[in-house]
Amino acid sequence: MPGGRPRPGCEDAGVTSAQPTDPHDAELAQRYGRRSRWPLVAAAVVVALFVVVAGGLLTWAAVSSSDPEVQSALVTFEVVDSHETTASVSVSLADGASGVQCVVRAYAEDKTTVGEESFVPTGSGRIEVSIRTERRATSVENVGCTADGQTRAR
Known part of the structure; x- marks a missing residue:
């Protein structure tokens, strides 16, 4: 735009109608x-x-x-000796829960699984589980509990 004037034919016409103008x-x-x-x-x-x-x-x-049949959480664990670890697991069962099974797993210092224990809780509350290990465990994981109709461990 030299001189501040628009070029001929390039004025700002804008769109004012959806009807064809041509x-x-x-x-x-x-x-x-x-x-x-x-x-x-x-x-x-x-x-x-x-x-x-x-x-x-x-x-x-x-x-x-949102409302599972069974839930569990690891409360504490203790290494008894080179071949045994105990875990305390809190389990909460819904009324009428059936086919309940829980799993805890023990690990060595190098993160290798050295023991695993499955158990069937008889009711809600704190449960002590003994895990036999192939060597000294340094940590325990609560894998969780499942029930009929609840395939995801919690």
């Missing part, structure tokens, strides 16, 4: 018709349906996982 555009629209809006509407419906289904699945997953 007479040739009007002729083309009359001859061939305008683009249909149904693909845009169909795409919007598909996206809305996907959002509703995804939201429903997310809600179902959250509700079904």
Whole structure:
């Protein structure tokens, strides 16, 4: 823009109407018709349906996982000797929980598994578990408990 004046034919016209401004555009629209809006509407419906289904699945997953049949936590552990470690596990069972099984695992200093014990809790509360180990354990992990209908250990 030398001299501060716009070049001829380059004035800021702006868009003021959705109707064709060129007479040739009007002729083309009359001859061939305008683009249909149904693909845009169909795409919007598909996206809305996907959002509703995804939201429903997310809600179902959250509700079904929010109240497990059984939960457990490692309270403490003690290394008794080179071939035995005891663990204290707190277990909480829901009423009517069946097929409950829990697992604790002992590790050596080099992070190798040196012992594992599965047990079936008889009820809620603190349970003492003895883990036989192949060598001295330095840590214990509560893998968790499962029940019928609850495959994820907690």
